[in-house]
Amino acid sequence: MDAKCSQTHEEILSSLTLRYPELVSCDTEVRFVVELLAECFRKGGKLLVCGNGGSAADSEHVVGELVKSFRFKRSVDGAFLEAYREINGEEAPSWLEGALPAISLVSQTAFTTAFSNDEAAVGVFSQQVYCYGAPGDVLLAISCSGNSANVVEAAKVARARGVKVVGLTGYKESDLSRRSDVCIRVPRNETFQVQELHLPVYHCLCAAVEAEFFGGGE
Template identity: 45%
Template sequence: MKKKQFNATQIFELLFKRYPDLLRCEEDIMSSYKMLKQAYGENNKLLVAGNGGSASDSEHIVGELMKSFLFNRRIEEKYEKRLFDLYGEAGKEISQKLEGSLCSIPLTSMPALSTAFLNDVDPTLTFAQMLYGYGVEGDVFLGISTSGNSKNIINALMVAKAKNIKTIGLTGKSGGKMKDLCDITICVPEDETFMIQELHLPIYHALCAMLEADFFTEK
């Protein structure tokens, strides 16, 4: 049963109790959390992208942020009232079923746009094009690349910097080229792709859970 039982600090501490190898990433994970919290507090959004398994991680992250994760989130009271004022009991029923949401967009989820651009222009600039179109100053771009060298992620990071979009990289031990382009780079202590991905999941779960704990009350 979903229930709000941990605050952000407790979730952060639990991450390292379960995955002590990630202690070397502690500062970067906390900095990423603070960056995301600030962005959401200022009504900005998160954009996420990766390739292969990291594309799946991008979708996973957005799924945890756009709806309830560890507990059932209440929507803002002003929208509960507005729905009731407009539609009475029907509006009340809608508001009771809606869940609090943190705006996030997976750049991996738009096949018509992405295939048109990669066919007509350049496949390595597809994420960059989407970031250029969707991103505004103050947003955060999370680029996921196990090597840290994925060309389409690197290009997107360059566009992000040009647009004053904040950047977080989630990658492996070396950091790759991503390390020099990101505001924050979380380099998990593994070299093998599948082992890197296995450590990415608890990190982004913790970040999503911490943000949820900060921004929402329980239904």
């Protein structure tokens, strides 16, 4: 974690387009997604994330920034600290941090290999979304082309489960962008260049949402 961040939610959002002017075309969508995620977490929902290859690594990265502290020091809920003290007869460990619930669907190796072998590789993320997804949750579906079949199928299941779909793609319209509640289409189409712009976008999303819940906290 960096030294404690003092930026506000708005400063974090504004800094994205200051550092990456080409992402001004995504500003409206980025702001919308931040509010969508904040609403999801406020209501006790969770974020599911999936993608292939480099986007699978990005899925893990996103979850890492949400489940532990990213740029802000995160306090643990006071009611939990009281319950821990009462049940265990001691103070909660100092290394516990506030968390934002997120699950990477790419990391469950035993399940994904079994399902791919027994059923259909195209359905690995869909089955997990069906299992974990609930109304009010959000699926962040990452695909540089926007046409990755297993990611698109996950989006289909998500919408049927009442899960909001956020697409993160390249600039071209795609199957995923058409099936998303909101799609952040970065202004590139070649895979590695799309991935280079996905990183600052999801860092901004994570930092801005973190600021909503932990900004100003000790």
